[in-house]
Structures are given as C-alpha cells and as structure tokens.
Amino acid sequence: MITVTRPRILVVGAGFAGVGCVRRLERKLSPDEAEITLVTPSSYQLYLPLLPQVASGVLTPQSIAVSLRRSRRYRTRIIPGGAIGVDLASKVCVIRTITDKLLNEPYDYIVLAPGSITRTFDIPGLTDNAYGMKTLAEAAYLRDHVISQLDLADASQDPDERAARLQFVVVGGGYAGTETAACLQMLTHNAVKRYPRLDPKLIKWHLIDIAPRLMPELGEKLGTDAQEILRRRGVEISLGVSIAKAGPEEVTFTDGRVIPTRTLIWTAGVVASPLIATLGAETVRGRLAVTAEMNLPGHDGVFALGDAAAVPDTAKDEEGAVCPPTAQHAMRQGKVVADNVIAALRDQPLRPYRHKDLGLVVDLGGRDAVSKPLGVELKGLPAMAVARGYHWSALRTNVAKTRVMTNWLLNAVAGDDFVRTGFQSRTPAKLKDFEFVHAYMTPEELRAQVDGKGAAGAAEGTAE
C-alpha cells in the first residue's frame, strides 16, 4: 500500500507575523494540500502596541490577548510550547512543550516568526533589578507593582522610603518606552487623588535615553512636541544619558546621578529571539538574514519574518536597508510569506515583500497623543483619534474590537479603581524571569537531541 503524506508546514510563533501567515495558509490551501502546524507558548496573539494601556489599567489584559481558537474554520494543529532549536540539515524543529516535554517536530517548510526579546546590555544589576514591558504578564505585573508603591509609600512613616517608592525610572525613549512612561505617569497622577496623605509633588517620573531625541522616527517636530507634553506633565526627560548601575533600591545614571527608586523599567530596544542563533545561519544585528522573498538563502523551504528577521526594505532607496521591527511590517510580511510558501509548494515563483511605512501613532495617555500617518503630523485629539482608530481596526477579531472599545468607553466614563490584584505578587518578575532567554539549545545539544541522544533520548521525551 502506498501512503501519500501531505507536505508539513511548521509555523513558529503566534504573533503578528505568525498568525498573519497561518490564517492566510488556512484560507488559500485546501486541507489535503498541506498539514499546517503552529508552535506557540500561549493560546492567544498579543496585540503588543496596546500593552502600555494594560499597564496603566485603561484596558484589561484579556482585551488584547486575541484568541487563536475563536473560529471553527481554523484547522491548524497548535502545539503549546516553544521552539528551542532548529536543525536545518535534518529539517527538524525541537520543541519544549508547556509540560516540559521535548518533541522533535519534522517539517518540509518552516516559517520562523518567534519575534524578539528585550535587548539588554552588560550593565551591573540590570537583569536582576529592572522590569520589562514585552509580555502580558510583565504589563499586568508592572501595574500591580506601581500601585503597590503608592500603597507602601502611603503606609510608610519614613520620609526617605516614601520618596524612593514614589520615584520611577523608565529607560528607552523609543515609542514603547515613551508610551510606557506616559501611560504609567497618567496612572499615578490619577491614582494619587485616592491617597489624601500622599503629597502628589513627591511623585517623580524619569524618562531617559542615550539618544539625543525621543522617538527619532517621528521627526524633530513631533519628537519635540511629545517631549513638551511629557515635561508639562512633570516627567523629567534626560537625553544622552543611560544607566551605569542598577540596584534593588537605587539606580545610578551615567551622568553620575543616583536615584533612590524601587522601579526601573527597561525598554531600550529589542533583539531577535535567541531561537535564531540556534540555526547557525548569517544574521544582521541578530536578525536572520533573508531575501526580499523572506527565504533563507541556500535553504529552500525555510522562511523568516517579523522582528526575528532582517527583511530587506525594498521600498527604501538606501542600500542594505531592512524593515524596522514593527507590527505594521510583521503582519503584512505574514501574508506575503504565506503566499510564498504556497508558491514554493506549487513550484511557482516567489514574490518579494514591499511595503511603504504608513507612519507611527503614539498614545501618551489621557487626551495626549502624537502621530504621523502617511507623513501628516498630528497632535492632541486628532492624533489620539488616529492612534486609537488605527489600533482598533488592526485588532484581528470582532470580539477583541468590542472588548477594547468597551474598555475605552468605560474608562472614559468611570475612570479606574486602581486595584492591585496581587495574582503574581509571589512570582519572580524581573527582566531575566519573563522572556525565557536561557531556554534555547546550543548547537551540540540540538544535534544530540535530533540524533536521538539528547536528554530525552528519543523523538519524544521529558527534559532533564
């Protein structure tokens, strides 16, 4: 008897890029043309650009966690876990499931979309003492943490402890850091009204960046406007400055200032997922070097995109330009990569990715925003309308859209209750704890696992 097996397409990561790809594959391929598998540690697609609004309590965490299983039309097999190594030679991806089992998953086509992790530097004390803003758990944790600082400062009889708890430092003047500082400052500004014993003047937010300007991608005028809005709201902005040392109770800036604080938030850029390094292929500043068709040169059937890949930006004239790590690119690349996987499957030519940046929207909390859609510079309410309208329309499901809209309306009418849930209060929560950066395999471990001599000793087993 001859068994005809369908080609196996394995997609790694359920973010903007991975989900964009899977949904298109499901639509365009008939079930008997290929088997589609998705590896992801969580059962949702996280709408990261709205994360600062979860931290500030404007949105609930569930509203930006878009279900992967909402529709009965979705037929992809989902493996709950993370890919920890890819062996290109034997076409096997090693997966650690959420129950810690190791699986060797063979593929014919692989789409690598594991996104990025927070970029850190060799700064003493950084990963042990800073909080990140890259996962839903981090955003929810930070909200609780900031409210707990107000609670503890309110209860304290020690003026030094009070001052330290009411001082907050955010590092990173890109859009993620600026939105985080702006939204959380808005949270403390509104919350302190419920603490009559606390002097609002004691609350200090610092936003620092080594670059000379905030959000350079917005251009000089809007960057300066954003800076003025934040300064008016009392955020102290220090440019050309970074962190020299971080401790549990104080942070030392590179200009020598020592800031007593219990809150250091680190959002100074991202770097491709450590999964990319396990391939042993060429990278461009950590992102996998791919062609404009998002194919790995010399490896037919291997594709990479989103934050994890250096996809040439063919819409720019500059030589060597690569697409910036944004959701805007990742979701569009997802669709093109799906088309290219299908083309490869059907022996047709691949098409290059090309997208001209639509601009940037930055929500600074309350009625403050700056945005530059299609090159038009906006601030205040028009910018806010564009920012919220853009994010709202980019949410993948109608349920998510309804949840977000309801949250926005409820928040506008009833405000926030500044409740600390405490769900995660006993979990380790610093930079090193949330992004599983040490979960990946070395080339030797990967080879042993694929050859059946790994910790699991077989195609499936339990990790040590």
Ligand SMILES: Cc1cc2nc3c(=O)[nH]c(=O)nc-3n(C[C@H](O)[C@H](O)[C@H](O)COP(=O)(O)OP(=O)(O)OC[C@H]3O[C@@H](n4cnc5c(N)ncnc54)[C@H](O)[C@@H]3O)c2cc1C
């Ligand atoms: C606070 C913040 C604000 C932002 N604001 C904007 C904005 O306003 N506009 C904009 O365009 N962009 C914004 N971005 C950037 C944008 O979110 C990213 O560029 C985008 O999410 C990249 O998409 P991706 O699919 O490559 O990665 P992601 O969306 O991060 O998805 C990666 C997925 O892979 C999963 N994964 C990770 N490792 C593995 C593994 N080993 N195995 C399997 N799965 C894995 C993750 O769990 C995740 O589901 C923001 C980012 C942040 C953090």
